[in-house]
Amino acid sequence: MLAYLLHIILNVGTEICAMPSTSASNKQPERAPRRTLMACEFCRGRKLKCDGNRPSCANCRRRQIACTYKPVNANK
Ligand SMILES: [Zn+2]
Numbered sequence: 001m002l003a004y005l006l007h008i009i010l011n012v013g014t015e016i017c018a019m020p021s022t023s024a025s026n027k028q029p030e031r032a033p034r035r036t037l038m039a040c041e042f043c044r045g046r047k048l049k050c051d052g053n054r055p056s057c058a059n060c061r062r063r064q065i066a067c068t069y070k071p072v073n074a075n076k
Pocket residue numbers: 039040041042043044049050051052057058059060
């Protein structure tokens with residue numbers, strides 16, 4: 001009987017001691033890889049800073065012109 005109790009106590013003890021320390025992987029939270037901001041045709045041509053908004057970026061919207069983006073089919 002005593003051995004049984006001792007067994008329980010020991011088991012509990014080890015359980016507490018063996019609490020999983022979740023701080024093993026202390027790496028920084030992964031950020032979504034930021035896509036390279038694509039400049040629209042207009043901004044690219046004028047070398048303007050394109051905010052990459054769709055369907056129309058700020059520059060194009062201000063000028064009320066068609067904002068077009070080249071398809072992202074660049075050869076990888
Ligand atoms: Zn633009």
